[in-house]
Amino acid sequence: MTKRVSKRTVAYFAAVAATAVAQMTMPVAAQQAGGDQAQIDLGKRTYAQNCSHCHGPNMVNSGTITPDLRTFPDDRMRFVTTVKQGKNGKMPPWGDILSEDQIADIWAFVASRRNP
């Protein structure tokens, strides 16, 4: 009887330890594997809702009336500033509409599609 209880106790602690290890390690692993992709997906959605009617679905456009964002240089500062302030009265300003995070998400999406 004592033996059975102690076996069960050992099994219980083993299960608790395994769960604790899983909880500590899995989110980190998931973040490293999918964190960037998750942000790109968010940016893709925000882009589709706010930018695609001018810059083209999935950034595919002729690059004549609106610039092809796939050729935008690897310059995050310039991107964020342009998106917030707009450009030449033709590109509308987004500073009051999109959050800092949403613009960062779109930048992740733009960077993932870069093809200069």
Ligand code: HEC
């Ligand atoms: C109403 C149409 C329109 C919408 C909507 C629009 N843009 Fe633009 N965008 C333009 C035009 C036109 C230009 C070119 C302005 C110029 O150079 O005179 C431009 C320029 C840009 C540039 C600068 C490119 C460069 O080479 O300097 C960036 C970056 C950009 N847009 C990003 C975005 C993002 C991100 C969104 C969505 C949040 C968006 N745009 C929504 C029309 C639009």
